[in-house]
Amino acid sequence: MPTYVYDFSEGSADMRALLGGKGANLAEMTSIGLPVPDGFTITTEACLAYLRDGKTRPPELDQQVADHLAGLEQRTGKRLGDPRDPLLVSVRSGAPVSMPGMMDTILNLGLNDDSVAGLAAAGERFARDSYRRFIQMYGDVVAEVDGHLFEDALTRRKMSRRVTSDVELSAEDLEAVIGEFKAIYRRETGEDFPQDPRVQLDRAVDAVFRSWNTPRARTYRREYDISDDLGTAVNIVQMVFGNMGNDSATGVCFTRNPSTGARELYGEFLVNAQGEDVVAGIRTPQPLAELEAVMPEAFAALLEQMRGLEQHYREMQDIEFTIERGTLYILQTRTGKRTAAAAVRIAREMTEEGVLTRTEALTRVDPSQLDQLLHPGLDPTAETTVIAHGLNASPGAAVGAAVFDAETAEAWGKAGEDVILVRWETTPDDIHGVIRAQGVLTARGGMTSHAAVVARGLGKPCVAGAEGIRIDLEHRMFSASGHDIHEGDVITIDGGRGEVMLGAVPLVPPQVNEDFDTITAWADDVRRLAVRANADTPEDAVRARELGAEGIGLCRTEHMFFGEERLPVVQEMIMATDEDQRRAVLGRLLPFQQGDFEGIFRAMAGLPVTIRLLDPPLHEFLPDLTDLVLEIEQMREAGRPEHEIARRERVAARVRTLREVNPMLGTRGCRLGLLYPEIYEMQVRAIIRAALAVEATGVEIMHPLVGFREELRRLRALTERVIEEESGDALGVLVGTMIEVPRAALTADEIAEVADFCSFGTNDLTQMTLAFSRDDAERSFLPRYLEEGVLESNPFETLDQSGVGRLIQTAASLARETKPAIKLGICGEHGGDPASVAFCHRVGLDYVSCSPFRVPIARLAAAQAAIAEAAEVA
Numbered sequence: 011m012p013t014y015v016y017d018f019s020e021g022s023a024d025m026r027a028l029l030g031g032k033g034a035n036l037a038e039m040t041s042i043g044l045p046v047p048d049g050f051t052i053t054t055e056a057c058l059a060y061l062r063d064g065k066t067r068p069p070e071l072d073q074q075v076a077d078h079l080a081g082l083e084q085r086t087g088k089r090l091g092d093p094r095d096p097l098l099v100s101v102r103s104g105a106p107v108s109m110p111g112m113m114d115t116i117l118n119l120g121l122n123d124d125s126v127a128g129l130a131a132a133g134e135r136f137a138r139d140s141y142r143r144f145i146q147m148y149g150d151v152v153a154e155v156d157g158h159l160f161e162d163a164l165t166r167r168k169m170s171r172r173v174t175s176d177v178e179l180s181a182e183d184l185e186a187v188i189g190e191f192k193a194i195y196r197r198e199t200g201e202d203f204p205q206d207p208r209v210q211l212d213r214a215v216d217a218v219f220r221s222w223n224t225p226r227a228r229t230y231r232r233e234y235d236i237s238d239d240l241g242t243a244v245n246i247v248q249m250v251f252g253n254m255g256n257d258s259a260t261g262v263c264f265t266r267n268p269s270t271g272a273r274e275l276y277g278e279f280l281v282n283a284q285g286e287d288v289v290a291g292i293r294t295p296q297p298l299a300e301l302e303a304v305m306p307e308a309f310a311a312l313l314e315q316m317r318g319l320e321q322h323y324r325e326m327q328d329i330e331f332t333i334e335r336g337t338l339y340i341l342q343t344r345t346g347k348r349t350a351a352a353a354v355r356i357a358r359e360m361t362e363e364g365v366l367t368r369t370e371a372l373t374r375v376d377p378s379q380l381d382q383l384l385h386p387g388l389d390p391t392a393e394t395t396v397i398a399h400g401l402n403a404s405p406g407a408a409v410g411a412a413v414f415d416a417e418t419a420e421a422w423g424k425a426g427e428d429v430i431l432v433r434w435e436t437t438p439d440d441i442h443g444v445i446r447a448q449g450v451l452t453a454r455g456g457m458t459s460h461a462a463v464v465a466r467g468l469g470k471p472c473v474a475g476a477e478g479i480r481i482d483l484e485h486r487m488f489s490a491s492g493h494d495i496h497e498g499d500v501i502t503i504d505g506g507r508g509e510v511m512l513g514a515v516p517l518v519p520p521q522v523n524e525d526f527d528t529i530t531a532w533a534d535d536v537r538r539l540a541v542r543a544n545a546d547t548p549e550d551a552v553r554a555r556e557l558g559a560e561g562i563g564l565c566r567t568e569h570m571f572f573g574e575e576r577l578p579v580v581q582e583m584i585m586a587t588d589e590d591q592r593r594a595v596l597g598r599l600l601p602f603q604q605g606d607f608e609g610i611f612r613a614m615a616g617l618p619v620t621i622r623l624l625d626p627p628l629h630e631f632l633p634d635l636t637d638l639v640l641e642i643e644q645m646r647e648a649g650r651p652e653h654e655i656a657r658r659e660r661v662a663a664r665v666r667t668l669r670e671v672n673p674m675l676g677t678r679g680c681r682l683g684l685l686y687p688e689i690y691e692m693q694v695r696a697i698i699r700a701a702l703a704v705e706a707t708g709v710e711i712m713h714p715l716v717g718f719r720e721e722l723r724r725l726r727a728l729t730e731r732v733i734e735e736e737s738g739d740a741l742g743v744l745v746g747t748m749i750e751v752p753r754a755a756l757t758a759d760e761i762a763e764v765a766d767f768c769s770f771g772t773n774d775l776t777q778m779t780l781a782f783s784r785d786d787a788e789r790s791f792l793p794r795y796l797e798e799g800v801l802e803s804n805p806f807e808t809l810d811q812s813g814v815g816r817l818i819q820t821a822a823s824l825a826r827e828t829k830p831a832i833k834l835g836i837c838g839e840h841g842g843d844p845a846s847v848a849f850c851h852r853v854g855l856d857y858v859s860c861s862p863f864r865v866p867i868a869r870l871a872a873a874q875a876a877i878a879e880a881a882e883v884a
Contacts, residue, residue, distance in 0.1 A: 011070050012055065012068070012070060013053075013074070014052060014053050014055060014056040014068060014070060014071050014074050015050055015051070015052050015053070015056075015071070015074040015075055015077075015078045016028075016029060016033075016037070016050060016051050016053070016078075017049075017050045017078060017081065017082075018033075018036050018037045018040040018046065018048065018049055018050065018051070019037070019040055019041070020037070021033060021034060021036075021037025021038075021040075021051065022034065022037055022038055022041060023035065023037070023038040025037065026106050027054065027106050027240075028053050028054060028055065028243070029051045029053060029054075029104070029243050030051070030054055030103075030104030030105050030106055030242060030243030030245075031104055031105065031106055031107065031108055031344055032102060032103075032104025032243070032245055032342055032344065033051035033053075033104050033243045033245050035342060035343050035344055036049070036051070036245060036247070036342065037051070038322075039319075039340060039343060042322060044315060044318075044319075044340050045315075045337075045338055045339050045340055046339065046340055046341075047247050047248040047249070047250050047339055047341065048082055048085055048086060048247075048248045049082060049099065049245060049246050049247035049248055050078040050079075050081075050082060050245075050246050051104075051243050051244065051245050051246070052071070052075065052215060052243060052244040052245075052246070053243055054105070054106065054240060054241035054242060054243050055241070056068055056071055056219075056244075057218075057219045057222060057241035057242050057243065057244070058239070058241040060216070060219045061219065061222065061223065061241070065216070065219070065220065067212075067216070072212070075211070075212075075215075075246075078246075079211075079246070082097070082099075082246070082248065083097055086248055090120045090207045090208070090211070091120055091122060091124070091125050091206075091207035091208075092125060092128060093124040093125050093127060093128050094128045095128050095131070096120050096121070096125035096128050096129060097120060097248065098118050098119060098120040098121060098129070098140070098248075098249040099119050099120060099211070099246050099247060099248060099249055100115065100116065100117045100118075100119065100245075100246075100247045100249055101115070101116040101119055101211070101214040101215065101218060101244060101245070101246060102115045102116075102218075102244070102245045102247060102342075103115070103218045103221060103222075103242045103243070103244060103245075104242060104243045104244075104245055105222070105236075105240055105241070105242045105243070106240045107234075107236050107240065108344055108345065108347065109227065109230055109231070109236070114151040114217060114218060114221045115147070115151075115285075116144070116147045116148055116151055116152070116214050116217075117140075117143060117144065117147060117249065117284055117285065118140045118141070118143055118144035118147075118249060118284075119144065119148070119207070119210050119211060119214055120207045120210065120211075121140060121141045121144045122204075122205040122206075122207065122210075123205060124205075125207075126138070126140075126141045129141075132251075132254060133254060133255065134181040135180065135181040135184065136251070136253060136254050136255070137181075138181050138184035138185050138187075138188060139176075139179075139184050139253055140251070140253065140284075141184075141188055142164075142184050142187045142188045142191055143284060145160075145188065145191040145192060145195065145203055146160040146161075146164075146191060148203075148210065148214070149191065149194070149195050149198075149199075149203075151214075151217050151221075152213050152214055152216075152217040153195065153198070153199050155194065155195060155198040155199065156198070159194050159198065160191055160194060163187065163190045163191065163194065164176070164187055167179065167183055167186065167187050167190075171183060175293060176293075177282055177283075191203075211246070215244050218242060218244045219242070219244070221242070222241060222242045223238075225442075226441045226442075228797075229441050229442050229445070230441055232796060232797075233441075233445055233468070235802075235803060235808075235845070238799065247341070250332045250334045250339045250341075251284070251332070251334050252280070252282070252283055252284055252285065252332040252333060252334065253282050253283055253284050254282075254334060254335055255282055255335070256281055256282055257305070257333075257335050257336050258281070258282060258332075258333055258334050258335055258336075259279050259280060259281045259282070259283065259301070259304070259305065259308075259332070259333045260279065260280055260283050260284055260285045260287065260288060260330075260331070260332045260333070261277055261278055261279030261280065261288055261295070261298065261301070261330075261331055261332075262277055262278060262279075262288050262328070262329070262330050262331075263275075263276065263277025263278075263279075263298050263312070263316065263328075263329050263331065264276045264277055264326060264327070264328050264329070264346045265316050265317075265319065265320040265326050265327045265329070265346070266320075266326045266346075266348075266352070266356055267352065268326070268328075268346050268347065268348040268349065268352050268466060269348070269349050269351070269352055269402070269403075269404065269405055269466065270349075270351060270352055270355065271348065271349075271351060271352035271353070271354070271355030271356045271359070271525070272355070273359065275297075275298050275299050276298065277297075277298035277329075278295035278296060278297060278298060278456045279295055279296055279298060279300075279301050280293055280295045280296065281296075281304065285330060285332065285341065288456070294454065294455070294456060294475050294477065295456045305333060305336065307336065308333045308336060308337070308338045311338045312331060312338055315329070315331075315338070315340055316329060319340075319343050321365075323343070323345070324360070324365050324366060324370075325345050325346075325374070326345065326346045326348065326352075326356050327343045327344065327345065327346055328343070328344050328345070328346035328347065329342065329343045330342040330343075347466060348466065349379075349404065349405055349466050350375075350376075350379035350380050350381070350383045351383060351405065351523070351525070351526075353374065353375045353376065353379055354375055354380075354383075354525040354526050354528070354529045355525040356374070357371040357372070357374045357375050357525075357529055358371065358525050358528050358529060360374075368532050368535075368536075369536065369877055371529070371532065372529070372532055372533055372536060372870065372873050372874060372877060373874060373877060375529060375870060376844075377844040377847075377866075377867045377868075377870040377871040377874065378844055378867060380526070380530075380866045380867050380870060381863070381864070381867060383520060383522060383523075383526055383866075384519070384520055384522075384863050384866075385406040385407075385471075385520055386406070386407060386517035386518060386519055386520060387406065387407050387504075387506065387517065387518055387520055388407045388502070388504055388515055388516075388517060388518070389515065389516040389517060389518045390518070392515050392516045394502070394509075394511045394512075394515050395511055395512040395513070396491075396509050396510065396511055397478075397479075397490040397491040397493050397495075397510055397511065397512050398473075398476045398478040398479045398490040398491065398509075398510040399476065399478065399508055399509060399510070400451070400452070400473040400474055400475045400476030400477070400478075400508045400509075400510065401456060401462070401473065401474045401475045401476075401508050402473070402504075402505055402506055402507055402508035403456075403459070403461065403462035403465065403466070403472040403473060403474040403475075403505060403508070404450075404462060404465040404466040404470060404471055404472035404505045405471065405505050405506040406449070406470065406471040406504075406505050406506065406520075407449075407471055407502065407503065407504045407505070407506070407515070407517055408428070408430060408448035408449030408470065408471045408502070408503055408505075409428060409430075409448065409500065409501075409502045409514045409515065409517065410427075410428035410429040410430040410447070410448040410449065410500065410501070411427060411428065411429050411430070411497070411498050411499065411500055411501075412429075412430055412432050412451075412488070412495050412496075412497060412498070412499055412500075412501050413429045413430070413431060413432065413443075413447075413497055413498075414431075414432055414433070414481070414483055414486055414488075414497055415433075415443065415483075416431065416436075416440040416441075416442055416443025416444070417442075417443065418443070418497070419431045419442075419443035419444070419446050419447045420442045420443050420445075420446045422446075423443075423446025423447060424446065428448045429446070429447050429448060430447060430448060430449050430450070430451055430501055430503060431443050431444060431447040431449075431450050431451070432451045432452075432479075432481065432488055432495075433450070433451075433452050433453075433461070433481075434452065434453050434454050434481055435452045435453070435454040435455045435459060435460070435461065436450060436452060436455075436459075436460050436461040436464070437460060440460075441464065444461070444464055444465065444468065444470070445468065447470065448470065448471075449465070449470050449471035449472060449473075449503045449505065450464075450465050450470060450471070450472045450473075450474075450503075451472075451473050451476060451479070451501075451503055451510060452472075452473070452474045452475065452476065453475070453476055453477060453479050453480075453481055453488075454474075454475060454477070455474045455475050456474060456475055459474050459475070461474050462474045465505070470505075471503055471504065471505030471506075472503075472505050473503045473504070473505055473508050473509065473510055476490075476508075476510055478490050478491065479510070490510065493512060495512075500513055500514045501513070502514060502515040522556075522557075522866075526866070529870070530558055530866050530869050530870060532873070533869045533870045533872070533873035533874075534558070534869060534873075536873040536876050536877060537869065537872035537873040537875070537876050538851065538872070538876050539847065539850060539851050539855065539856070539857060539858055539868075539872040539875070539876075540560045540561070540835075540856060540857035540858075541558065541559060541560055541841075541857065541858055541859075541860075541865055541868045541869050541872060542554075542559055542560055542561040542562055542563035542564075542618070542620075542835070542837075542841075542857050542858070542859040543557075543559035543561075543562055543563065543859060543860065543861065543862045543865050544562070544563060544564040544565075544566070544837060544839075544841075544859055544860060544861050544862075545559075545562050545564075545565060545610065545862060546565055546566050546567075546569040546570065547569070547570075547606065547609070547610070548606065548609025548610050548612070548613050550862055551609070551610045551613035551614055552613045553862045553863075554613075554862040554865060555613060555614065555615075555617075557862055557863065557865040557866055558865050558866060558869055559617075559862065559865045560617055560618075560857075561614060561617035561618035561619060561620075561708065561857075562610065562614060562617075562618070562619040562620060562621075562859070563620050563769060563835055563836075563837040563841070563857060563858070563859020563860075564620060564622055564712075564769070564771075564837035564859050565610060565619060565620065565621045565622060566622055566625065567603065567621060567622060567623060567624055567693055568624050568625055568626050568630075570602065570603055570606045571599075571624075571631060572631075575602070576599070576602050577631065579595060579598050579599050579602075580599065580631045581631060581632060581661075582595050583595040583596055583599065583689075584628050584631060584632060584664065584668075585660065585661065585664055589686075589688060592686065592688055592689075593688050593692075596688055596689065596692040597692070599692060600692050600695060600696050600699075601696075603692070603693060603696035603697075603700075604696040604697075604699050604700045604703075605700075606700075607621070607696060607697055607700030607701070608700040608703055608704050611700060611701060611704045611706035611709075612704050612706075614706075614708070616706070616707050616708060617708055618708035618709075618710055619706070619708055619709060619710065620710040620711075620712050620746075620767075620769060620837070620859075621693075621697055621709070621710065621711055621712060622712045622713075622714050622748060623683060623690050623693050623694070623711065623712065623713055623714065624679075624682055624683070624689055624690070624693065625678060625679050625714040625715065626673075626678055627668065627670065627673045627676055627677055627678040627682075628668050628677075628682070629665055629668040629669060629670075629673065630673075632661065632664065632665050632668070633661065633665070635662060635665045635666065635669065638658060638661060638662040638665060639662065641658060642655060642658050642659060642662065645658065674774075674777070674783070675778075678714075678715060679713075679714040679715025679716070680713045680714060680715050680716050680721050680722070680725055680747075681715065681721075683713065683725050683728070684721065684724060684725065687728055690713075690725065690728060690729070691728065691732050694711060694728075694729050694732040694733065695732050695735075695736060697709065697711060697743075698732065698733055698736040698737050698741065698743070699736060701737075701741050701743075702736070702737055702741070706741070707741065707742070709741055709742075709743045709744070710743070710744040710745075710746060710766075710767060711729055711743060711744070711745050711746075712746055712747060712748050712767075712769060713725045713726075713729075713745075713746070713747050713748070714747070714748045714750070714771070715748070715750060715751060715774075716747040716748070716749070716751065716754055716761065717751040717753045717754050718753070718754075718757075719757065719760040719761050719763065719764060722747050722761055722764050722765060723764045726745050726764050726765075729743075729745050730745065744766035744767055744833070745765070745766055746765045746766050746767035746768055746769065746833070747761060747765050747767075747768055747769075748768075748769050748770070748771040748837070749761075749768050749769070749770050749771065749775065749821055750770070750771035750772075750773075750774035750775045750778065751774075751775075751778060752775070752778055752779055752817060754821070755770075755775070755817040755818065755820060755821035756817070756820065756821070756824075757824075758820070758821035758822070758824040758825040758828075759824035759825060759827055759828045760828075761825070762824070762825040762826075762828040762829045762832050763828055763829070765825075765829075765832065766832070766833065767832060767833035767834070767835075768821070768825055768832065768833075768834055769834075769835050769836065769837045769859070770818050770821070770834075770835070770836040770837070770838065770855075771836075771837060771838055772809060772814065772818075772836050772837075772838030772839075772840045772841075772846075773806065773838040773839060773840075774838075775814055775817065775818075775838070776805050776806060776809075776810060776814050776838070776840075779810070779813055779814045779817060780805060780810065780813065780814070782805070782806075784806050787806075788804075788806070792804065806839075807839075807840075807843060808840070808843050808845050808846055809840045809843065809845070809846035809849055811845075811846075811849050815849055815853075818836070818853060818855075819853045822834050822853055822854060822855065833856050833857075834854075834855045834856050835850075835855050835856050835857035835858060835859060836850055836855060836858050836859065837859040839860060839861065839864075840858075840860075841858035841859045841860035841864070841868060842858075842860030842861060842864025842865070842867050842868050843867075843871075844867065844870075844871035844874070846858075847867075847868050847871035847872055847875060848871060848874070848875040848878070851872060851875035851876065851879065852875070852879070858872070
């Protein structure tokens, strides 16, 4: 018979997959003697069985829960639902991977009209407050009653008593609230609030199981690439109470500052409150340091437990605690989510403290998070009008239009508009809006509120608890310092300083600090894969070097054809009627290209530079045909001279000639080089002259879109002829190809005969292999595919390893059969995606190339791939 339930004393940290992160940590803390409330955990396997069997409980589960509940009652000396001294429990979810705010918690389960009287022995107001909380949570989470109905009723009661805080309501007030809540429950569900504690428990467990597949949970898993197959455990925990009076409290703390990584007090607490109050933003909590003055003995005990937990787990911890009448209880500990700046600092400092090895430190930083360190900040010289202050909940600055709900944030964000999501406080249901927003501003809540935690995880700026703003949802606006900000008005937030500013404040690039440099330098010592950058200008090349690039893996020469001076010359070349005319115009383009190449070679200072010859079809350099036809018609109506009209008609005729049904699969890449060899000759000549001028080495010339060996053989001959004419091949130039056509991957052994290197252009290779036009797919069916699980990830962001990846692996193997020392890499944007980098390491490529700002991500990801490989071998 499968075991679906474990007491905390029966588990350990090693059982994370089965007990979930929260259950495994509760078991581990129990085993090392921490003051943890008693309880048991229902496993993730029970959840998966429930969902797999059409939301039906496994037949063994009910009896196992009954047995473990009986054991808990015996150990505590209390019985669930006892009208004299009831046992109350919380029901908490806990997936194997931390998903803060994504799942649902129920407190005070076991209360009913009889047992609330037994609880009242500890205080009438306390008992009534606990019961109204339970009805509210249970109604919202289990019965799916709109939570605002309860909140509105509570607000009306506070207004009628002219108070602003829940704790100011009397026991009599709360008794009236309980009556209103039960009436709401009956009206919305068609049944009375359940009085049987075992029915309450069973329905609560089912609700936690179901919550694994709520839209907000699925959205969070997609954002963080978490598997849908993990399931969530359910933790049944004996209640301890932080709302028993002024000698009780609840709070959340971190063993280090999750925003900066500093080893300092960081956290918040509320006196006379229950756990969810701190993170829900209902009341603004007090800083943790103030707990020493309020409850000195509990504060000292908490500091001791914080030190012990960090040493035990060898990681920064996020801890939930409750103080019941002066006694400290640890409710939960888990690895704390942190900003990228905090992650690299904590990794470096824990290594210097001797807690971690360098290898362990490298595995503690999420490569994708490094992108946060490259986000812009406020221009320090800019004038600002600060209209509100809040907590500096998540660093970075953002500019955008104010919007007041998650749906608007998502819609406007998808349409390409920068937005700031402004809320009283965010809830897990707002996750889709937070993801699309540039930043988040809340009027309530603290450093551990939902908005703060989620924004930090996403690397977005957040200002929380800005109590000076007054939100008017009916009129879609907020007021602050005498200013009215309507929906669509632009504001700026600085999550590092907790400031809200009027209008758009100029932003500046961020600075990379010593912690960042240290961690990436350690990564360089470990990784095997080289990391290059995709750079098309000298400025991009300089930036790439600053971020640690070891060369350029893709320089797209067509980007050098645009600009006020150059584009007219390129268009004149395209309009040429014969080769002689084209060569004459190309001669005028050559100096432009040569100058760009010289700048790039200087920036790279001898590192390899792979230059891709012209790839896009020629019509992309000419005006749009529809625009041309409209322009010509307008010229006629305006009576413009015939020779001007004739000139534009010649351009339109050329556009028609070059027009193709599917240009991506038409006359582009190496096909252009074979049809118009003079174009490639000019480019090669510019490359070689630039290399000679600055004494460059490491020059690599890449021919795009090759599908046949003969294409590359002919173009190599052209390239070598020009090199010989210009330099006598004194530079040791390599000649290779970009593999972006599936046929080239399948015949890489043949292509390797005439190639010194092959670089996989994974952007086009993905399009051609999947038969997806990226622009069309991302605008139409791809979002639906991702939402409904047809695809687990966007194949243009994370490499399709079983399809496109298999082509790459096959091509690499075939190429090395022909030429064992051939250089292989990828130059699509997948080169900056950690999962794709790990794949490239596994299949034995020599390098990855990505945009300059993703170079640090690739460096760390390549190191982690090497560490994982070494661990597997060991």
